[in-house]
Amino acid sequence: MLPFKPILLWTDMLVLLLIAAVIAFVVRARQHEHLRAPWRKVARSTGGMIAAPVLLAFLAIGFLDSLHFQRGTPPEKGQTDMRYGPDVLSVLDILVEHLRIHQERSFSAPFATHAHSRETITRPDGSQVRDFPRLRHGGSHLVDPETDRAADIGRRLLRAVGISAVLGVLVSVAVVGTYARRRGLSFDGALGAMRDGDVDLPIGPMLVSTLLLITTFTMLFALSGVYHVFGTDKVGQDVFYLTLKSIRTALVIGTATTLVMLPFAVTLGMLAGYFRGRVDDAIQYLYTTLSSIPDVLLIAAAVLMMQVYMDTHPEIFDSVTRRADFRLTFLCIILGVTSWTGLCRLLRGETLKLREQEYVLAAQAFGVSHFRILLRHILPNVFHLVIITTVLKFSGLVLAEAVLSYVGVGVDPAMNSFGTMINSARLEMAREPIVWWSLAAAFAFMLLLVLSANLFADAVRDAFDPRIRPVRRGPRVKRSGVAPARRAAEAA
Amino acid sequence: MLRYIIRRILYAIPILIGVNLITFFLFFIVNTPDDMARMQLGVKRVTPEAIERWKAERGYDRPVAWNAAEQGMAKLTNTIFFDHSVRLFAFDFGAAESDGRDIGHEISTRMWPSLAIALPVFVVGLLAYVSFALLLVFFRATALDTAGVVMCVIAMSISGMFYIIGGQYVVSKLWNLVPISGFGDGLSAWRFLVLPVVVGLAHGLGESGRWYRTIFLEEINRDYVRTARAKGLRESRVLFRHVLRNGLIPILTGVVVAIPSLFIGSLVTESFFGIPGLGSYTIEAINSQDFAVVRSMVFLGSLLYIIGLILTDISYTLADPRIRFD
Numbered sequence A: 001m002l003p004f005k006p007i008l009l010w011t012d013m014l015v016l017l018l019i020a021a022v023i024a025f026v027v028r029a030r031q032h033e034h035l036r037a038p039w040r041k042v043a044r045s046t047g048g049m050i051a052a053p054v055l056l057a058f059l060a061i062g063f064l065d066s067l068h069f070q071r072g073t074p075p076e077k078g079q080t081d082m083r084y085g086p087d088v089l090s091v092l093d094i095l096v097e098h099l100r101i102h103q104e105r106s107f108s109a110p111f112a113t114h115a116h117s118r119e120t121i122t123r124p125d126g127s128q129v130r131d132f133p134r135l136r137h138g139g140s141h142l143v144d145p146e147t148d149r150a151a152d153i154g155r156r157l158l159r160a161v162g163i164s165a166v167l168g169v170l171v172s173v174a175v176v177g178t179y180a181r182r183r184g185l186s187f188d189g190a191l192g193a194m195r196d197g198d199v200d201l202p203i204g205p206m207l208v209s210t211l212l213l214i215t216t217f218t219m220l221f222a223l224s225g226v227y228h229v230f231g232t233d234k235v236g237q238d239v240f241y242l243t244l245k246s247i248r249t250a251l252v253i254g255t256a257t258t259l260v261m262l263p264f265a266v267t268l269g270m271l272a273g274y275f276r277g278r279v280d281d282a283i284q285y286l287y288t289t290l291s292s293i294p295d296v297l298l299i300a301a302a303v304l305m306m307q308v309y310m311d312t313h314p315e316i317f318d319s320v321t322r323r324a325d326f327r328l329t330f331l332c333i334i335l336g337v338t339s340w341t342g343l344c345r346l347l348r349g350e351t352l353k354l355r356e357q358e359y360v361l362a363a364q365a366f367g368v369s370h371f372r373i374l375l376r377h378i379l380p381n382v383f384h385l386v387i388i389t390t391v392l393k394f395s396g397l398v399l400a401e402a403v404l405s406y407v408g409v410g411v412d413p414a415m416n417s418f419g420t421m422i423n424s425a426r427l428e429m430a431r432e433p434i435v436w437w438s439l440a441a442a443f444a445f446m447l448l449l450v451l452s453a454n455l456f457a458d459a460v461r462d463a464f465d466p467r468i469r470p471v472r473r474g475p476r477v478k479r480s481g482v483a484p485a486r487r488a489a490e491a492a
Numbered sequence B: 001m002l003r004y005i006i007r008r009i010l011y012a013i014p015i016l017i018g019v020n021l022i023t024f025f026l027f028f029i030v031n032t033p034d035d036m037a038r039m040q041l042g043v044k045r046v047t048p049e050a051i052e053r054w055k056a057e058r059g060y061d062r063p064v065a066w067n068a069a070e071q072g073m074a075k076l077t078n079t080i081f082f083d084h085s086v087r088l089f090a091f092d093f094g095a096a097e098s099d100g101r102d103i104g105h106e107i108s109t110r111m112w113p114s115l116a117i118a119l120p121v122f123v124v125g126l127l128a129y130v131s132f133a134l135l136l137v138f139f140r141a142t143a144l145d146t147a148g149v150v151m152c153v154i155a156m157s158i159s160g161m162f163y164i165i166g167g168q169y170v171v172s173k174l175w176n177l178v179p180i181s182g183f184g185d186g187l188s189a190w191r192f193l194v195l196p197v198v199v200g201l202a203h204g205l206g207e208s209g210r211w212y213r214t215i216f217l218e219e220i221n222r223d224y225v226r227t228a229r230a231k232g233l234r235e236s237r238v239l240f241r242h243v244l245r246n247g248l249i250p251i252l253t254g255v256v257v258a259i260p261s262l263f264i265g266s267l268v269t270e271s272f273f274g275i276p277g278l279g280s281y282t283i284e285a286i287n288s289q290d291f292a293v294v295r296s297m298v299f300l301g302s303l304l305y306i307i308g309l310i311l312t313d314i315s316y317t318l319a320d321p322r323i324r325f326d
Helices: A010-031 A033-044 A046-064 A091-095 A097-101 A145-183 A187-195 A203-224 A239-275 A277-292 A295-312 A320-354 A358-365 A370-407 A418-426 A437-464 A482-491 B002-029 B033-041 B048-058 B080-084 B086-090 B103-138 B143-156 B160-174 B186-219 B223-230 B235-257 B259-273 B278-287 B291-319
Strands: A004-007 A068-073 A083-090 A119-122 A128-131
Touching (some): A010 A033, A010 A320, A033 A437, A046 A091, A046 A239, A083 A091, A083 A320, A091 A097, A091 A239, A145 A187, A239 A277, A239 A320, A239 A370, A239 A418, A239 A437, A277 B002, A295 A320, A295 A370, A295 B033, A295 B278, A295 B291, A320 A370, A370 A418, A370 B160, A370 B259, A437 B143, B002 B080, B002 B291, B080 B086, B086 B291, B103 B186, B103 B235, B103 B291, B143 B186, B160 B259, B186 B235, B186 B259, B223 B235, B259 B278, B278 B291
Antiparallel strands (some): A119 A128
16 A cells, blocks of 8 residues: 555646656657757757756746645555545645755844744743744754854865766766767867857857756755755745746746637637638637636636636635645646637638648648648648747736736645745835845746746747748847747736 | 728727726626625624615616616616616716725826826837847847846846835935835926836846847847848948837837736835825725726726737838728
8 A cells, every 4th residue: 555645736737747748749850850940959059058957946846846736645454444644635745845844933134043033032041032033944053153053054065066066077977978879979188069059069068057056056056955045934844845846837927828828819719710701700809808807817817717717606615725736736727728819820821821731722622621631731730829929928817827927826825835925025125134045045036937938938939930030149030920929928 | 001901990999898807797796785795894803784784885786787676878878887887888987985085086186197107118218229239130149149148037036026125225314315105296396207217227138138139139140130230321320210110010019018017017116105196096905805997907008008909000100101990
C-alpha cells in the first residue's frame, strides 16, 4: 500500500494536458524539417538562449509543484485502511519541507535572528521585558547572533559557491561536449571555436546565464536551511517558500489560459475565414461583441458570479485547496474566453488569404472535404501565428494575474501567487520600520520570469514570423511584420 | 464621410445589444436573484422573507423576461430584463444595490477625476513615447539605441503595481513632495494628480517606446525616405516630418486598442491613490459585490470602446488624406 495518495487537482490536469500537447508537438516537429527549422533559429538567438535556462528552471519548479498528494499514516491495529492527512502537498513541498515548517510568529527581516517587532518576553528569573524575541528557526543555531552571524553567512555562501562551481563545471563540460559531438569536433576544438566566435549557437551567453542561475539557487538553498533569506510575512511564513509556491500559479495562468483559448480561436477563426458569408458574419459578431467589453470588467463580472455560485454551493468544495484550485481553473477559463478574440481575428484574416491559394483550390477541385482541407492545408499554414501569439501572451497573463488579484477578482486569497503577495505586502508599507522584503521578493522573481519570457517570446516571434527577413549586420533590413504580430498580441 | 460615420454608429447597436445580453446572462441566468440575495445577506442565517424583501426592494422579484400577469406593453416592460438591461440604453442605470444611490449621478460626478488622470497620461504619453522612439531611431544601431531597447524590455517586464508602490514610496514618503493619496476640490487637486500621472507615464514608456521604435524602423528604409535624404533634407526633418507622419497610422490603431487597458490601469491607479474616479468606483463595487454598478460599468466600458473604434477610423482620414471611406 502506498504511503501517500496521489491527488489530481483541476489545474494539475490542465498542466498534464499541456505537457502531453507539448510532447506531441515536439515528437511531430522532430520528424519534419520545416517544423524544426524555426526552432533552430530560436536556438541561435542570444536573447532566447539567455532566457531559456531561466524559464526551464521556473518550469521545473512549477512542474514539481503540480504533483500533488496526501500523506498517509499506516493503519493502526484493528484497521485496514490507510488514513490520509488533510493537507494536499506537492513534491516541491517535500523538497523544501524545511521552508514550509520553519514558521515564525510574525514578521522578520531577511537573515534576521530576532523578530521585527517587540514582544513581552519573560526572562528566566520571572521578570518581563519588552524586546525583540529570538526567532524560532531563523539563525537559531547561532549562540551569539551579533558576532557570529556575518561569519556564518559568509561560510555558508563560500560553501555554496564551491558547490555551484563543481555543478557549473559539470554542466559546462556536458554542454560543450554535446556541442562538440554534434559538430564533429574534439572538445578542445569546440572550446577553440567558441573562443574565436566560430559557433552557430550562442553557447557562451547560455552558459553564463545557466551558471548565474545555478549559483543563485545554490546560495539561496544553502542559506534558507537556517535563515529566512527573504524574511517572513505577517503570519510568520517564510517568504522564499511563498515565492516558490507562487511560481506555479503564475505559470498555470500563463499557459493553461492558452490551452483554454486555442480551441475557440483556431476553430472559429479558420471557419470564419474559410466559409465566409453567414458563418463569418456570426463569428465576427461574436468576437467583436466579446472584445468590446473591457477585459477586466468582464472578468470581474464572471468571477463575482462564480463566487456567488461557490458561496451558495459550499458542499462541492470540501477543502481550501480544492476551493482555491477551482477558482484558479475558473480564472484560466474566463481569461481564455476574454482573450481568444485577438488570435481569432488574426487567423480569420490569414485563412481568407490562404483559401484563395492554388493548393487549396486544387484540393477543392479533387473533392477533398472541407474538414480535411482545413486540417491538412489551412491549419499547418497558420500554425506559426498560434505559436507566436501563445508565447507573446504568456508574460502579459503573468502580469495580469497580479492586477486581477489586487482588484479582488484574481486567485483565491488562500492561494499563493505574486498578486496575493504584493497585495498583502502593500498593506504593510506604512509600518515603521518598513516591511519591504515580501515586495522585493515578488518583484525580483516576477521580473526574472516575465523578462525571460519576453526575451524568449521575441526570439520565437523573430524565428516564426515569415514576414521578418533575416537580420544581418550592415545595412538595416526592413523588419515589417514585427508590428502586426505584436499588435495582434496586444489586442488579444 | 458623414454617411460612413452614421453606418458605423448603426453597426454599433447590435454589438451593444450583444454586450447587454452577455451581461444579462451572466448576472441573472447563471445565478438566480435568490442566490445573489443569499450572498448579500449572508449565506447561513437568512430567512425566505428576508430574501423576498431584498428582491422586492431592488425589483428582482418580477419575471425574467415576460410578465404574463400584466396588460399590453407592461408584459414586456415590467420585467427584470427590461428594467435592468434595456434601460441601460437610455443611460438609466438605476440605483446601486449596496447604498441605493443613483448610479448615473455617481458616474457623471466621478468621471471628472478619472479623466483628470487618464487624459494627461494619454496625451503627454503619446507625445513623450513618440519622441523617445524617434530619438532611438535617430541614434539607430548605436550603443544608445541598444541601451534604450534593453531598458524598454526590462521596463515592460515590471508589473505596473511596482511603479505605483515605488513611486509612492520614493516621491511621497522619502522626498515628501506630494501626498501619498487623496483628492481635493477644484484646482487644488493638482497635487494629488501629479504622481499618478507621472507613474502612468513611466509605466507605459517601455512597451510603447519599443513598439513605436519598431514602427518607425519599418518606415526608415522606404523609398520616400531615401528621396527625402537625397534631396538634402536634414535627418531630423526626415524623421519628424516624413517618417513620423507615415508611422502615425499603425500608432493610431494601437493607441485606441489600448483604451480599454487604460481603463484597467486607472482601476488600479485610482484605488492606490485614493482618487474618487470611475476606476475606484468599480473596485468598490466589486469588493462590496454591488452587481448593479458592475453591470453598468460593463455597459459603459463597452460603449466607450466602440466609440473609440469609430474615432480611430475618423482619425485615419485626418492623419492620412489617402484614406477615404466612400
